[in-house]
Amino acid sequence: MTPQKRPAVPELGGRSPNYRERVVNVLRAALISGELRPGQVYSAPALAPRLGVSATPVREAMLELVKEGMVEIVPNKGFRVTAVSEQQLDEYTHIRSLIEIPTTVGLAATANPADLEALRATATECLTSAGKGDLIAYVEADLNFHLGLLALAGNEHLVEVVRDLRRRSRLYGLTALVEAGRLEASAREHLELLDALLDRDAEKARDVLTRHLGHVRGLWAARGEDG
Incomplete structure (x- = not known):
């Protein structure tokens, strides 16, 4: 292990x-x-x-x-x-993509800039936790950021669906990313996404979130040496 x-x-x-x-x-x-x-x-x-x-x-x-x-x-x-199968991980990622990408991209046109800016502290907390290798703090901050972003769309049921999907997930690859010094790069995508939304750049927001969710799927699947 x-x-x-x-x-x-x-x-x-x-x-x-x-x-x-x-x-x-x-x-x-x-x-x-x-x-x-x-x-x-x-x-x-x-x-x-x-x-x-x-x-x-x-x-x-x-x-x-x-x-x-x-x-x-x-x-x-x-x-x-409990363990999570590869098929379940694929299904979770697919559902998250269907929900989060269009919802988040839509915020480029509808979100109040002050509400978006208010999430910067949480995004920064993700980056700080990643730098320290504090995985539990990172997971909590990451959850708060994504759910806080989705909440700006005004659909509480949508937020709860994503919360449930994330609770069922496993980020087995976090430790490996910390040891390779790559978790901070993933954490910076939160700030990159915020900046795109504040710039009202829907296409960039779509690109960043699509890339970010792709990284998440990789984390869910990475069992490492002890998995």
Whole structure:
């Protein structure tokens, strides 16, 4: 198995009003990024110290992820990370392309420039996280950027469909991109896309997003040495 540069999940520390949601989000990001590996069984007591919390919120979070199909219960042992097939990955990418490309391209004509500019901080967070090799922070920032962009189209159901597709995905190739120094290049595409939309350049926005989603499909498929 390829050595990880950081623990599979970050320590959360103190509680907050959205504490339970935060535990769910961190574990979900760890699953999507591939830091919690398909087929492996993880117990709440084993994961809890890595998050700096007790086993109870971890167990509750994992039960929530069971509902999303990301893990399954293994009696008396814990939770097994579910695998995603190549066909499923192709289907997810195809659906995302059908939804996200025309919707995002349309924003070049309809989005308020101030709303687009407000997403620059999230795009920059993606780039910063990529530079640090912080995969979980990258996955979270990437999700917030894409869903925030789609939300500008004003269709909440569309946003939820894409959110669900992303939850079902796996970015197995993130670690390899970090080690090769290429994740930052992918992260810069968020800023490139924003600039195209602010310039009202629909064709450039289409080109950037098409390229970006193509990279995502590659990440979903890249199992690496330990996949």
